[in-house]
Amino acid sequence: MTSRRTFVFRAIPVTAVLIGTAGAAFSQPARLEESDAVATALGYKHDASKVDAKKFASYAAGRNCANCQLYQGKAGEAWGACAPVGGKLVNAKGWCAAWVKKG
Numbered sequence: 001m002t003s004r005r006t007f008v009f010r011a012i013p014v015t016a017v018l019i020g021t022a023g024a025a026f027s028q029p030a031r032l033e034e035s036d037a038v039a040t041a042l043g044y045k046h047d048a049s050k051v052d053a054k055k056f057a058s059y060a061a062g063r064n065c066a067n068c069q070l071y072q073g074k075a076g077e078a079w080g081a082c083a084p085v086g087g088k089l090v091n092a093k094g095w096c097a098a099w100v101k102k103g
Contacts, residue, residue: 029081029088029089031079031090032044032082032085032088032089032090036085036088038084038086039085039096042096042097043059043095044085044090044094044095044096045094045095045096046090046091046093046094047091047094048063048064048065048093048094048095049061056097058097059095059097059099064092064093064094065080065082065091065092065093065095065099066080066093067102068098068099068101069101069103070082070083070084070098070099070100071090071092073089077092078091078092079092080092082096082098084096084098085098
């Protein structure tokens with residue numbers, strides 16, 4: 001027969017794990033930093049106007065993450081997830097070489 005005390009002592013660790021898992025499920029992904037290796041390789045900038053157009057010939061004024069097909073943020077959101085950078089958050093005003101025109 002299990003006593004109430006034994007039950008409580010066994011339930012506490014299980015409850016702690018469940019609470020910790022639930023918190024992680026609701027947390028947002030990290031923001032992509034320009035110094036990140038993937039960001040550097042793709043020429044990612046938080047501000048598209050700061051992209052080196054000579055180095056990245058595919059860049060053109062007006063192209064930014066908000067009007068990229070790969071950007072997963074909602075219209076008007078300042079940051080949104082992006083698959084090519086591992087689902088990290090990118091700035092809607094940013095740009096990288098993976099930019100694809102929204103269809």
